[in-house]
Amino acid sequence: xxxxxxxxxxxxxxxxxxxxxxxxxxxxxxxxxxxxxxxxxxxxxxxxxxxxxxxxxxxxxxxxxxxxxxxxxxxxx
Amino acid sequence: xxxxxxxxxxxxxxxxxxxxxxxxxxxxxxxxxxxxxxxxxxxxxxxxxxxxxxxxxxxxxxxxxxxxxxxxxxxxxxxxxxxxxxxxxxxxxxxxxxxxxxxxxxxxxxxxxxxxxxxxxxxxxxxxxxxxxxxxxxxxxxxxxxxxxxxxxxxxxxxxxxxxxxxxxxxxxxxxxxxxxxxxxxxxxxxxxxxxxxxxxxxxxxxxxxxxxxxxxxxxxxxxxxxxxxxxxxxxxxxxxxxxxxxxxxxxxxxxxxxxxxxxxxxxxxxxxxxxxxxxxxxxxxxxxxxxxxxxxxxxxxxxxxxxxxxxxxxxxxxxxxxxxxxxxxxxxxxxxxxxxxxxxxxxxxxxxxxxxxxxxxxxxxxxxxxx
Numbered sequence: 058x059x060x061x062x063x064x065x066x067x068x069x070x071x072x073x074x075x076x077x078x079x080x081x082x083x084x085x086x087x088x089x090x091x092x093x094x095x096x097x098x099x100x101x102x103x104x105x106x107x108x109x110x111x112x113x114x115x116x117x118x119x120x121x122x123x124x125x126x127x128x129x130x131x132x133x134x
Numbered sequence: 135x136x137x138x139x140x141x142x143x144x145x146x147x148x149x150x151x152x153x154x155x156x157x158x159x160x161x162x163x164x165x166x167x168x169x170x171x172x173x174x175x176x177x178x179x180x181x182x183x184x185x186x187x188x189x190x191x192x193x194x195x196x197x198x199x200x201x202x203x204x205x206x207x208x209x210x211x212x213x214x215x216x217x218x219x220x221x222x223x224x225x226x227x228x229x230x231x232x233x234x235x236x237x238x239x240x241x242x243x244x245x246x247x248x249x250x251x252x253x254x255x256x257x258x259x260x261x262x263x264x265x266x267x268x269x270x271x272x273x274x275x276x277x278x279x280x281x282x283x284x285x286x287x288x289x290x291x292x293x294x295x296x297x298x299x300x301x302x303x304x305x306x307x308x309x310x311x312x313x314x315x316x317x318x319x320x321x322x323x324x325x326x327x328x329x330x331x332x333x334x335x336x337x338x339x340x341x342x343x344x345x346x347x348x349x350x351x352x353x354x355x356x357x358x359x360x361x362x363x364x365x366x367x368x369x370x371x372x373x374x375x376x377x378x379x380x381x382x383x384x385x386x387x388x389x390x391x392x393x394x395x396x397x398x399x400x401x402x403x404x405x406x407x408x409x410x411x412x413x414x415x416x417x418x419x420x421x422x423x424x425x426x427x428x429x430x431x432x433x434x435x436x437x438x439x440x441x442x443x444x445x446x447x448x449x450x451x452x453x454x455x456x457x458x459x460x461x462x463x464x465x466x467x468x469x470x471x472x473x474x475x476x477x478x479x480x481x482x483x484x485x486x487x488x489x490x491x492x493x494x495x496x497x498x499x500x501x502x503x504x505x506x
Contacts, residue, residue, distance in 0.1 A: 063368070065359055066287045067317075075364065103313040107370045112308065112357065114375040126368065128359060129317075130309045131285035131292050133326055134174045134262035 060088075060119065063126040071098050086116045088125070104129040140232060144186055157347040158186060164346045167191040167254035169242050169270055171218040173205040173331030174260035174284045174338060180208065181339040183226035187346070189234045190226065191254055194218040195241040201496075205328035242266050244390055247273035256342045258282045260335065264312045265398040271296065271305035272383050272392070280345050281305075284338040289327045291334035291360045294372070295341050299354040306378035308357060314399040314474055323468055330362050403476050407492040408463065410501035416463060423460045426495075427475050428467055436495055446471050449478055458485065465491035465498070 059078045069075055079095065082088045085106050093100045106113050107126040119125065141148065148158050166187045168175045171194040182190055198206070198213045198221055206218075213221040219237035227235050238250050242261070247269055251257055257279050259270045267283070274281040280298035283305060285291065296304040337358075344350050358369045381397065383389035395401065408416070416422045417439065424441035427449065444452045446466070456462055462485065464472045472490035479485045491498060 065361070065368075066290055070288075075361075101317060103309070103311065103317050105308065110369065111371045112373065114307070114373055114377070126370065128292075128357070128370070129287075130264070130313055131287040131290070132262060132264050132267070132313075133286040133324070134170050134172050134260050134284065134331070 060121075060123065060125055063124075065127065066104075066129040066131060067102060068099060068104060068127055068129055071102065072096060081121060082119055084116050084118050085113050088119060092127075102129060143230075143232065147185065152349055153347070157349065160347050161186050161343065162188040164256070165189040165191065165254045166256045166258065166342055166346070167193065167251060168258045168260055169193040169266070170258075170260035170262060171206075171208070171222045172196075172202065172260065172262060173286065173326065173328070174335040175258070176206045176208040176222065177332045177335035178258055178260060178284075178339040178342075179222055179226050180229070181336055182342065183230045183233055183235075185339075185343060186230065187233060187343075189236070191236045191238060191250070192219050192222050193238040193240070193242055193250060194222075195239060205326065205331045207332070242269060244269050244273075244392065244394060248277065248386060248389075251279060252277055254279065256280050256282065256345050258284065258338050258342060260284055260338065263398075265394050265400060267305060268312060268398065269394055272389055275304050275306075276383065276386060276389055280342075282338045282341045282345070284334045286326055286330050286334055288324055289330060289362045291330045291362075292357060293334055293337045293341065293353055293360070294357040295345070295353040295355075298345060298352060301355070301374070303355050303372045303374055304378075304382075306382050307375040308372055310375055310377040310381065312398040323466075323470055327362055330360070333360060333362070400473065401477060403473055403490070406476055406480075406489045408489050409492055410498040413463065413465070413491045413498055414501065416461070421460050423457045423462050425456070425462060425464050425475075426466070427464055427471060428495075432467065434495065434499065436499075441465070446475055449475055450482070453483055456485070458487070460487070462488045463491065464488060466494050468494035468496060470494070 059080050062077050079091055082091050104127045108117050109124050144158050147153055164187050166182055168179055171192050196218050197215055198209045198218055208222050208225045217239050219239045223235045223237050251273050257274055274297050281296040283294045341352050344352050355372050356369050360367055383392050424439055426441040426443045427446045429445045464475050466472045469492050479488045
């Protein structure tokens with residue numbers, strides 16, 4: 058079982074899909090490391106991680122049912 | 135200020151359940167500031183004026199250009215070259231003669247932000263760059279003004295309400311560190327689907343109206359993302375971010391002294407700028423090397439320049455292609471990504487003979503077409 062991750066903005070452009078799958082990780086710090094090692098192209102991008110529709114501001118546990126989304130800042134107007 | 139709103143004009147909204155004369159009076163007495171009269175600001179201004187917000191302020195420093203018209207729907211072809219503040223004011227004033235409109239034809243800066251924002255009740259951030267967004271956010275935090283945030287990227291948009299309600303969060307809680315311009319390009323650089331700015335701008339107006347009338351629940355402490363391609367909305371909760379505190383100005387003095395250029399990674403590259411006219415004079419010279427740092431498929435094509443194309447992402451790996459004994463002139467689409475390229479070449483590779491085309495290749499093409 059892995060985790061399904063919902064992508065927004067430039068992350069969809071760079072990774073080519075609205076969703077990606079990753080092996081299960083235990084928390085958001087580990088997720089960030091797993092993301093940048095699996096997808097080096099997003100290393101320079103800024104994004105916040107949402108777990109179960111809450112933006113995380115510190116390391117947050119992830120379980121098998123967690124809903125994960127990555128949201129980059131937008132500047133356009 | 136209009137104290138007796140015309141029933142005839144507003145009857146369709148006044149007969150709404152939970153709206154009525156009370157809400158109309160509140161709107162009529164309200165002062166709303168829209169910062170940025172572009173893709174987001176135009177639709178927001180239309181609906182704020184039509185619903186009868188008594189006093190509307192508009193901040194923008196730009197003039198209307200042709201590439202604005204596909205999404206900045208207050209302007210017509212006749213408005214090309216006019217100040218957006220004036221064209222927008224004239225248009226919404228015609229739509230609703232019962233309201234007052236003030237214009238501030240300038241860029242929002244940390245020196246004028248307090249003066250401009252302090253007399254308004256609600257602020258809409260409809261700008262197109264991170265520096266303005268952090269300045270507006272910080273001023274609204276210090277002045278305790280509810281802030282309705284809107285932003286777009288290609289086919290997607292974001293809306294949030296900051297500084298409103300209990301335990302209110304602000305933009306710095308969401309993004310404590312500013313991205314560089316290259317990490318999050320704006321509409322000039324990456325394009326935008328016009329209806330996204332329309333929908334996000336109208337949602338911003340809707341949130342401002344709800345804040346004023348007290349109806350419904352606002353997006354306070356929440357961020358809503360809209361994806362036009364899948365037609366889906368995704369709303370997440372926001373909370374106080376311990377990392378935000380360190381950089382947030384706590385008093386007006388700190389705000390005035392905060393280095394927003396440095397915080398937003400905009401090092402001062404004024405001395406490295408060359409104008410479209412200067413650029414034109416440098417063409418076809420043997421002692422000048424032109425580098426196009428746009429991606430390989432990017433338009434417009436300017437093959438006549440004989441520039442070497444090295445996309446920004448490859449610059450570090452193709453550094454040996456630069457002819458260091460020549461004057462190196464960088465250009466991109468709008469002169470934003472070249473700022474990052476300048477940082478790389480000057481700071482990491484210690485090149486001193488590099489400059490960039492201010493306003494990018496679109497500015498040079500504009501210069502050429504005006505010259506003819």
